[in-house]
Amino acid sequence: MKIQFYYPRWGSENVDWNNFCQKVQEAGYDGVEAPVPESKEEQKVILDALQNNGLKLIGQYYQSFEKDFETHKANYIKELNILASAKPVKINAQTGKDYFSFEQNAELFAVANGISQETGIPICHETHRNKALFAAHIGYDFLKKLPDLKITADFSHWCNVSESLLEDQEDALALACKKVGHLHSRVGHSQSAQVIDPRLPEFKNELEAHLKWWDTIVKDYQDNNKEVLTITTEFGPAPYMIHLPFTNMPIASQWDINIYMLHLLKERYCK
Structure with missing residues (x-):
């Protein structure tokens, strides 16, 4: 079993793509997770930049903004096809809405599955606040009823939504850890989907809880001879990253934290 590491474009949008990719490659990453524009010139x-630096792409869909379901579904299809046109390794999709019905969100999952079958590109659905898989108990219900559903595991959101480290949702976590197609290694806590800095001793329990879940995912990949686990070290900028009052200065370095997570996980899983 091999692990590939990806750096998020999120937070570096103002950096030239060539410079960004060179920096990411030199840091030891295998690729970048990013949205893809519709323009072929911008895609190129x-x-x-990715090709010149030997990097792979995971496409990212986050534009689930439309309240009307039919409009939402039409734009979802459009955006997934744009992402697929760039031929990424896989697509991470923030699919659906927390206020759509089970049947509506299930319809979106089915749409994505059809696009995946047509293009050959896996599509994983992120466990993200405000989306279809916004909470552990909701994700559990979907995963029991849709056994082929693959998730992007970002359990930091589930911690935030439940105001806990999910101590009382073991069954949901156990099933979710067997359905992972992609992983976001961000550490959350009861009041936020991102701790200030995972290196701080006051967040030791949160880091250890997330590492335990990630250990379970890695073991599932090993036990079932799954070939490649992709991980994006997805600590983000503001508003995920706290900024100091009035100065607008981030309280920590997004880049440094993600590099710390890269080295921590490589040391833990890639010996």
């Missing part, structure tokens, strides 16, 4: 800039 991204894909050339």
Whole structure:
């Protein structure tokens, strides 16, 4: 079993793509997770920068903004096809809405599955606040009823939604850890989907809880001879990253934290 590590474009949007990719490659990453624009010219800039630096792409869909379901579904299909046109390794999708019905969100999952079958590109659905899989108990229900559903495991959101470290939701976590197609290694806590800094001793319990879940995912990949686990070290900028009052200065370095997570996980899983 091999692990590939990806750096998020989120937080570096103002950095030239060539410079960004060179920095990511030199840091030891295998690729970048990023949205893809509709313009072929803009796509080419991204894909050339990735190729020139030997990096892979995970496409990212986050534009689930439309309240009307039919409009939402139409734009979902459009955006997934744009992402698929760039031929990424896989697509991470923040699918659906927490206020859509089970049947509506299930319809979106089915749409994504059809696009995946047509293009050959796996699509994983993120356990993200405000989306279809916004909470552990909701995700559990979907995963029991849709056994082929693959998730992007970002359990930091589930911690935030439940105001806990999910101590009383073991069954949901156990099933979720067997359905992971992609992993976001961000550490959350009861009041936020991102701790200030995982290196701080006051967040030791949160880090250890997330590492325990990630250990379970890695073991499932090993036990079932799954070939490649992809991980994005997805600590983000503001508003996930706290900024100091009035100065607008981040309280920590997004880059440094993600590099810390990269080295921590490589040391833990890639010996």
